[in-house]
Amino acid sequence: MAACSRRLSRYLSSGLLRGIQRCQLSSLSRPALSQQQLMEKENDSGSEDLFKARVHLGHKEGSLDPCMHPFIFGSRLGHLIIDLDQTSQHLREALNFTAHIAYRGGIILFVCRNPQFQHLVENTAKDCGEYAHTRFWQGGILTNSTIQFGCETRLPDLVIFINTLNNVLTQHTAVRDAAKMLIPTVGIVDTNCNPNLITYPVPGNDDTPSAVKLYCDLFKNAILRGKEKRKEEL
Amino acid sequence: MIIRQLLRSPGVVLQGPSKTPLSVIPWIQGKCWNSNIAETPRPESSEAAVAAGQLDAGKSTAKLSKAMKAYIERAKSHDAFMFEQISEYEIGRRHLANMMGEDPETFTQEDIDNAIAYLLPSGLFEPKARPLMKHPTEVFPKRKAAEFDESGRPFHTLFYTGRPAYYQVLHDITTHVQNLDRFADRMVRYSISKDKERTLNLGSSIWVSKEQLESIIVESIQDRHYDFFIKSMNRLADHPYSYRVEEFILKFRKSISSSSQQEIPKLLFTTEGVPYMNASGSRKTAKADVTVYGRGTGKITINGQDILYFKNPQEREQVVFPLQFTEMLGTVDVDAEVKEGGSSGQAGAVRHGIALALRSFVDKEMVEKMRLAGLLTSIPPRRFPQRFGAKETLTELGFCGRCANYPDPPFSFLSQLFS
Numbered sequence: 001m002a003a004c005s006r007r008l009s010r011y012l013s014s015g016l017l018r019g020i021q022r023c024q025l026s027s028l029s030r031p032a033l034s035q036q037q038l039m040e041k042e043n044d045s046g047s048e049d050l051f052k053a054r055v056h057l058g059h060k061e062g063s064l065d066p067c068m069h070p071f072i073f074g075s076r077l078g079h080l081i082i083d084l085d086q087t088s089q090h091l092r093e094a095l096n097f098t099a100h101i102a103y104r105g106g107i108i109l110f111v112c113r114n115p116q117f118q119h120l121v122e123n124t125a126k127d128c129g130e131y132a133h134t135r136f137w138q139g140g141i142l143t144n145s146t147i148q149f150g151c152e153t154r155l156p157d158l159v160i161f162i163n164t165l166n167n168v169l170t171q172h173t174a175v176r177d178a179a180k181m182l183i184p185t186v187g188i189v190d191t192n193c194n195p196n197l198i199t200y201p202v203p204g205n206d207d208t209p210s211a212v213k214l215y216c217d218l219f220k221n222a223i224l225r226g227k228e229k230r231k232e233e234l
Numbered sequence: 235m236i237i238r239q240l241l242r243s244p245g246v247v248l249q250g251p252s253k254t255p256l257s258v259i260p261w262i263q264g265k266c267w268n269s270n271i272a273e274t275p276r277p278e279s280s281e282a283a284v285a286a287g288q289l290d291a292g293k294s295t296a297k298l299s300k301a302m303k304a305y306i307e308r309a310k311s312h313d314a315f316m317f318e319q320i321s322e323y324e325i326g327r328r329h330l331a332n333m334m335g336e337d338p339e340t341f342t343q344e345d346i347d348n349a350i351a352y353l354l355p356s357g358l359f360e361p362k363a364r365p366l367m368k369h370p371t372e373v374f375p376k377r378k379a380a381e382f383d384e385s386g387r388p389f390h391t392l393f394y395t396g397r398p399a400y401y402q403v404l405h406d407i408t409t410h411v412q413n414l415d416r417f418a419d420r421m422v423r424y425s426i427s428k429d430k431e432r433t434l435n436l437g438s439s440i441w442v443s444k445e446q447l448e449s450i451i452v453e454s455i456q457d458r459h460y461d462f463f464i465k466s467m468n469r470l471a472d473h474p475y476s477y478r479v480e481e482f483i484l485k486f487r488k489s490i491s492s493s494s495q496q497e498i499p500k501l502l503f504t505t506e507g508v509p510y511m512n513a514s515g516s517r518k519t520a521k522a523d524v525t526v527y528g529r530g531t532g533k534i535t536i537n538g539q540d541i542l543y544f545k546n547p548q549e550r551e552q553v554v555f556p557l558q559f560t561e562m563l564g565t566v567d568v569d570a571e572v573k574e575g576g577s578s579g580q581a582g583a584v585r586h587g588i589a590l591a592l593r594s595f596v597d598k599e600m601v602e603k604m605r606l607a608g609l610l611t612s613i614p615p616r617r618f619p620q621r622f623g624a625k626e627t628l629t630e631l632g633f634c635g636r637c638a639n640y641p642d643p644p645f646s647f648l649s650q651l652f653s
Contacts, residue, residue: 107387109394119408126391133394135401141394152304154386
């Protein structure tokens with residue numbers, strides 16, 4: 001148990017609030033890994049944790065969204081396997097970005113429409129002092145907030161999707177609305193999701209409890225670390 | 235720290251809304267496929283960026299967010315408005331007191347209402363349309379309290395759902411259910427059987443209504459939200475170990491017995507020392523004023539006449555029933571005055587009056603028994619719905635000339651037909 005948490009914290013700290021150069025991504029094609037990146041890859045034990053949490057398990061081949069094709073490692077007996085090397089990279093970037101937003105005092109909104117993890121996500125948001133929306137999404141929350149909330153409200157500075165689909169398995173309205181309102185998004189995209197409108201997609205399993213718990217812990221710790229750094233700086 | 239250095243790197247000047255937040259930290263380029271969009275500024279987040287920048291510069295006070303600024307402006311103007319209205323009201327109140335010849339210091343709201351009704355008599359039917367002079371806090375809607383702090387961050391985690399209090403309740407229900415399940419698992423593991431005596435008994439209460447729930451959580455909800463809330467609460471209450479969260483459940487339960495638990499008036503005494511009690515009963519359109527005297531012989535007087543005032547033996551039985559029920563038939567005297575209504579209604583009104591008066595003579599258990607027997611409830615007169623194209627008699631019986639829904643006629647009607 002202690003060993004596992006040590007590994008996790010190593011995974012978090014290796015990319016968080018450091019490795020600034022690697023965040024520069026201007027195209028789909030990945031640039032060649034620098035020496036530092038290669039070094040970090042050697043020390044990278046993150047993929048093992050992801051594998052243990054079953055993050056690599058995708059849905060069946062028939063439900064594959066064509067945009068998710070680059071993130072797939074392969075398939076086994078009709079079940080898709082997500083490339084954990086890519087996942088670990090994307091996750092690192094996403095966590096780094098989240099930590100930066102938290103450091104800057106931004107409002108972070110967790111969104112998850114899967115009833116199985118509703119309670120967990122709400123608790124995660126509460127534990128790190130951020131916000132959650134795991135209920136029916138009323139249309140004007142981001143695009144018509146003044147009328148929706150009755151007063152001028154500050155919109156979230158980051159929206160984190162634990163599941164980018166809603167409970168009828170179509171894309172969550174908030175993905176499109178956040179893009180409309182120029183709010184950066186981080187999203188766990190499964191094999192049946194469309195990652196196009198998400199700023200920092202993280203290809204991974206969004207249906208297994210162990211995977212979702214891992215994501216929640218990672219995001220929570222990233223936010224808490226960002227806030228801690230902010231307190232230290234003040 | 236690297237981040238601070240980067241924030242202060244040359245070429246980056248933290249200014250007003252024209253500068254984008256993302257350009258402040260040059261290494262982050264938004265991964266939007268349309269890079270033009272990433273450059274466009276967003277007013278809200280730029281404020282936050284400015285705030286963060288100022289924080290880094292060493293200032294402890296963050297600049298207010300636009301949301302908070304707007305709120306403070308509105309709050310100030312509302313406060314000024316209310317102050318004006320209240321001072322006008324006070325002046326008006328004193329003037330009114332002088333007009334009525336009363337002391338302005340002790341002129342209460344009730345006095346104001348009476349004075350207005352006297353000075354400005356209104357023949358209007360709708361009470362809300364009549365002249366009104368109430369304290370401005372009652373007249374003008376309350377301003378919504380600030381739900382976010384100075385930097386615009388909302389206080390409640392579930393603020394963005396639009397119904398934070400309601401969803402917080404649902405969240406709490408889930409937490410409780412999960413905790414109870416864990417407890418139940420522990421009980422099973424240690425082979426401890428469920429303590430039947432501690433099972434939560436909710437027989438004497440019902441779930442709060444939608445309006446009551448709205449007042450508890452101070453939030454307006456729709457019917458489907460209320461229905462889901464009831465389902466969730468039932469799920470929690472049905473848990474075998476729900477007694478552990480009794481306090482939480484009872485917050486949303488309304489006791490049914492307490493609503494009818496009116497204070498039973500104490501017995502009054504005549505000059506001779508005879509205990510008696512007054513009560514008014516009603517049934518259909520009949521109203522009865524009943525006085526029951528203790529230490530009596532079972533004399534019954536209705537409108538000056540004997541029990542034979544009622545021609546029908548069924549009606550006489552109705553009058554006598556509460557006395558039989560409480561076994562006080564020969565021990566009390568009854569004096570009733572009944573008006574309006576027909577024979578059956580009058581009998582019911584007298585019965586109701588006697589039962590209400592008898593409450594003071596009997597103990598609590600008997601009162602509860604009477605309540606369960608339906609002796610203490612006044613049945614309101616039946617109202618028939620408006621039917622189209624139907625005669626009065628037909629309307630009463632539920633016939634409708636317009637629609638084809640003919641209900642079964644009551645047998646008494648048939649007897650009248652054939653008599």
